[in-house]
Amino acid sequence: MEKFIEAIRNSESLSYAFWLSVFLLLLVSLLKYFVSKESEKSDWGNLVLEFPIDVCLVVITIVITGFMKGENMPLGIILVIVTLVVSIFCCIFRRCSMSYSYMDGKLTKTLLFGLLDVALAVVWVGLVYSKIC
Structure with a gap:
């Protein structure tokens, strides 16, 4: 935990860039869904379903800008490609x-696919984050 906090305090680290980007993404997402109109119950679901895809974009950006240098280039290319595939799924x-x-009576499938969306992104982002930060 101390290593994590120290990395976030260092404004030149990839951890700092990642978490700042995720925070700004969350802020803009909340603005997009809830400032321009009166929010509805479905807006929260849409936010939860879209956020993992957006975080994958943050991962791609962090990998390209901060990690793909010198000897890390081949791994960086693989991480970007797999992140794109994860984003597609x-x-x-x-x-x-x-x-x-x-659809009426399809709550289980709605939740299952929503959970798969979030879980896949969380697992992949966690793996990439542990590799590059």
Whole structure:
């Protein structure tokens, strides 16, 4: 935990860049969903379903800008490609979850695909974060 806190305090570290980017993403996402109109119950679900995809984009940006140098280039390319693939699966799970949410009696499938979206992104981002930070 001390290592994590120290990395976040260092404004030149990838951890700092990652967490600052995620915080700003969350702030802008909240603004997008809740400032321009009166929020509805479905807005919270959409936010939860879209956030993992957006965090994968943050990971790609961090890998490209801060990690893909010299000897890390081959691993960086692999991380970017796999993150793109993970993002594609998250998009598919998001779409399935949203589609089932409009159908009566499909709550289980809605939750399952939503959980798959979030879980896949959390696991992948955690793995990449532990590798690069």
